[in-house]
Amino acid sequence: MEIEQIIEVKNLTKKFKDFTAVNNITFNVKHGEVFAFLGPNGAGKTTTIKMLTTLLHPTSGYIRINGKDPVSQQNDVRNSFGICFQDQSLDDELTARENMDLHGVLYGIPRATRRTRIEQLLKLLELWERRNDQVKKYSGGMKRRLEIGRALLHHPKVLFLDEPTQGLDPQTRNHIWTYIKDLNKEEGVTVFFTTHYMEEADRNATLMAVIDNGKIVAQGTAEELKAKTGKTLLEDAFIDLTGHGIRDEEAGAADHMRMRGRLWRRR
Amino acid sequence: MVIYILWLRQIKRYLRSKARIVGSLGQPILFLVALGYGFGPVFAKAGGGNYIQFLAPGIIAMGILFTSVFSGIEIIWDKQFGFLKETLVAPVSRFEIMIGRTLGGATVALMQGVLIFIISLFIGLHVPAFHLVLLALLFGLLIALLFTALGTAIASILDDMQGFQLIINFLVMPLFFLSGALFPLNGAPSVLTDIAKFNPLSYGIDGIRTTLSGQVSNFGLSTDLIVLTVIVIIFLALGSYLFSKIQI
Numbered sequence: 001m002e003i004e005q006i007i008e009v010k011n012l013t014k015k016f017k018d019f020t021a022v023n024n025i026t027f028n029v030k031h032g033e034v035f036a037f038l039g040p041n042g043a044g045k046t047t048t049i050k051m052l053t054t055l056l057h058p059t060s061g062y063i064r065i066n067g068k069d070p071v072s073q074q075n076d077v078r079n080s081f082g083i084c085f086q087d088q089s090l091d092d093e094l095t096a097r098e099n100m101d102l103h104g105v106l107y108g109i110p111r112a113t114r115r116t117r118i119e120q121l122l123k124l125l126e127l128w129e130r131r132n133d134q135v136k137k138y139s140g141g142m143k144r145r146l147e148i149g150r151a152l153l154h155h156p157k158v159l160f161l162d163e164p165t166q167g168l169d170p171q172t173r174n175h176i177w178t179y180i181k182d183l184n185k186e187e188g189v190t191v192f193f194t195t196h197y198m199e200e201a202d203r204n205a206t207l208m209a210v211i212d213n214g215k216i217v218a219q220g221t222a223e224e225l226k227a228k229t230g231k232t233l234l235e236d237a238f239i240d241l242t243g244h245g246i247r248d249e250e251a252g253a254a255d256h257m258r259m260r261g262r263l264w265r266r267r
Numbered sequence: 268m269v270i271y272i273l274w275l276r277q278i279k280r281y282l283r284s285k286a287r288i289v290g291s292l293g294q295p296i297l298f299l300v301a302l303g304y305g306f307g308p309v310f311a312k313a314g315g316g317n318y319i320q321f322l323a324p325g326i327i328a329m330g331i332l333f334t335s336v337f338s339g340i341e342i343i344w345d346k347q348f349g350f351l352k353e354t355l356v357a358p359v360s361r362f363e364i365m366i367g368r369t370l371g372g373a374t375v376a377l378m379q380g381v382l383i384f385i386i387s388l389f390i391g392l393h394v395p396a397f398h399l400v401l402l403a404l405l406f407g408l409l410i411a412l413l414f415t416a417l418g419t420a421i422a423s424i425l426d427d428m429q430g431f432q433l434i435i436n437f438l439v440m441p442l443f444f445l446s447g448a449l450f451p452l453n454g455a456p457s458v459l460t461d462i463a464k465f466n467p468l469s470y471g472i473d474g475i476r477t478t479l480s481g482q483v484s485n486f487g488l489s490t491d492l493i494v495l496t497v498i499v500i501i502f503l504a505l506g507s508y509l510f511s512k513i514q515i
Contacts (some may be wrong), residue, residue, distance in 0.1 A: 008287065051345070053356055054356065055355065055356065055514070055515060056514065074358075075358035076358075078356060078357060078358040079358050083356055085352055087348045088346060088348060088349070089348075089349060089350060089351075089352040089353045090353075091276065091349065091350040092282070093279065093280045093283050093284065094276065094279060094280075101272075102272055102276065102350075103353065103357075105268055105269055105272045106269060106272075106353070106357035106358075106359050107357060107358065108358070117417075134283070193436075245484060
């Protein structure tokens with residue numbers, strides 16, 4: 001039995017001590033969609049994704065991923081999705097194969113199945129030749145491909161991608177999106193992604209929602225959003241919906257460490 | 268299986284950075300040679316005996332101490348940019364993740380301690396009762412577990428590497444210097460011995476020193492073992508609890 005609404009969010013709210021990050025949002029994602037979740041910095045995107053992926057408890061509201069509640073059915077939900085974070089979560093000192101194997105063990109995949117699937121995925125990702133190389137020797141694009149592939153090892157229903165192609169060149173971006181769309185079509189994996197590249201959302205998403213200041217300001221297809229704002233480019237429609245002002249955020253601990261990481265990295 | 272593979276991961280990470288292994292042996296070797304040979308004559312003249320015999324266990328413990336704390340602290344970085352995130356979304360209990368990591372980190376710290384031990388043998392350490400080396404290993408393991416768990420506990424609440432500097436200077440260094448690692452507690456001013464009594468490392472060092480160097484124990488071997496074991500259990504519980512509360 002295939003659930004139709006693979007992601008259901010109703011009246012979802014998250015309040016922190018002094019402010020409301022997510023304010024009563026409601027949206028659904030159908031099985032098989034490629035869904036873009038757009039919004040300026042600090043809009044509440046990351047907080048929402050964290051609640052969907054069991055990393056944060058909502059203050060109030062209703063979430064169902066593949067029919068399960070992330071709060072009360074945590075492990076069921078975790079088995080239903082795979083996630084590729086914005087910042088790398090691979091282990092640099094291990095090889096590609098070891099990274100995949102670790103993931104397989106964490107998700108309880110038995111050894112024989114693990115071995116077959118890892119080989120399948122690595123060949124599909126065109127990383128099989130380099131499977132015994134340490135990930136620190138990989139280029140940015142290869143690392144990203146590996147992370148996406150790894151997220152799919154346990155055959156999840158939903159794939160969450162947080163800025164999947166940030167910092168990659170056009171060829172790699174194109175390659176990755178072709179791969180994602182193939183998976184979406186062949187395996188029926190629902191894709192939920194965030195991005196700041198509007199043409200990427202325009203070109204690849206079948207449905208999208210724009211969040212700003214914790215509220216959803218628009219939902220629909222790219223065409224519908226463009227029609228609503230009377231713009232031809234999605235980027236213009238987006239700016240129209242969210243305003244021209246720059247959202248300055250205070251640098252948090254993560255930003256400091258990210259900067260330090262860049263300093264120390266050789267590439 | 269999860270615990271095993273996380274443990275194995277820590278070992279692999281350690282063995283794969285040969286440069287880091289060699290580099291981290293630099294300080295212990297320096298201490299052993301500079302202090303050991305430097306203070307040797309003075310120590311002997313004061314009636315303390317062979318300083319290398321006295322110092323080496325302290326330096327072995329130093330290696331274990333710092334390696335343990337570092338591996339726990341690694342979590343601060345890992346939380347944001349590393350593998351830890353992947354484990355936090357997986358259908359695995361936080362407890363298993365913490366135990367796998369802590370056991371792995373402690374094993375690595377112990378391996379480091381063994382390396383320093385071997386080097387000490389070349390510098391002049393003489394082990395009178397080799398069958399006690401196994402007991403020394405146990406003490407080493409307890410120290411390693413204790414401080415890896417402590418590092419994990421601290422790293423679970425810190426979000427920035429800045430706090431890490433504070434921890435090293437105001438917690439780890441005092442723990443090391445006021446533990447009888449470098450000077451005998453027997454006969455030291457009561458201020459220092461009183462502080463040392465509350466320092467778990469003092470008991471660990473006492474244990475290693477008695478089993479490896481054949482010196483007379485300051486607190487008694489069984490006291491050392493009991494105190495260490497109890498504190499290890501407390502810190503493991505603390506580390507586990509704080510780790511389970513991590514929010515990324």
